[in-house]
Amino acid sequence: MTDQTERAEAMAEMLYESLCNTLDCYGWNYDRNDEARAICCGVQGDDIPIELTMYIDAQRELIRLVSHIPAFVPEDKRIDLAVAVSIANNKLVDGCFDLDLNTGDIFFHMAATFRDSVIGDEVFAYMLICAEQTIDVYNDRFLMLAKGLLSLEQFVAAEHEEQEA
């Protein structure tokens, strides 16, 4: 193991403990997977429950957050959803929605790097809150598009209305 790898592993371990302590301080319920240095927590959004997984990636020196959006996209709707995801991503400052064109799954991901840095606990809270708020805006819209309850034109019109408001 190189010095750099050892440092990254030690930092990842420390960050994982800080992440768990931060969640404890906020009183959030979560499941921990110490081997993967990952936590999983559920949040009740305005309409659809949101599941967030956060983990410390020692190899890439990243704090990573991933959320699976519970909206399976059938093949005939994937281009519409690709357009909708592009429109949503274009409005975000941090984080990104991903549509897997092969499987029809939608994810949200965001990350922060800890290379050569000492990361404050507030970064964890920021990531979880920012992700939850961003997902909460779009998960129901994506679900309705995927189910055919909302057309792409209606999605685009709603986005334009919001931008102008």
Add this chain to the structure above:
Amino acid sequence: MEDHTLRRARLVFDTMCTAVERKGWVYRKEEDAPIIRFGVDGIGLPLQIIMAVDTERQLIRVSVPMPMHVPEDKRLDFAAAVCAANCGMCIGGFNFDITEGNLLFRLASSFRESEIGEGLFRYLIDYVTVVAGTYSERFFDLCADNITLDEFLAMRG
């Protein structure tokens, strides 16, 4: 905004400038905002990297505009191509403005209550150079009809 937040943001910006200087890149600083721009010419097409400290959100932001304009008849293909490119991305992602036909790579990393070292900026610069550089050629080829969407999707990863 609290003093210590402003001080931290200034320190992060100074560290960013030093990291870029040590990489040997000549940058242009915006006069009234903590933003720098510099060109890189490595993998793929020559690109401009824009690095900024977003004081209000306490974010380090990096964006790399792709040097192409996507014509209207290719925008659905690009929406699909961008989704494929973003899938599995570790940090950041491509943003496609489907109305204007503009494409850029962007990422952000929070510095709330954090001590940021120069190495973090070197990491981000190396990362965006490889990711944006690799995809710049693929997007250019898709835009120029040198490859089809299916060929683009097959090249993923």
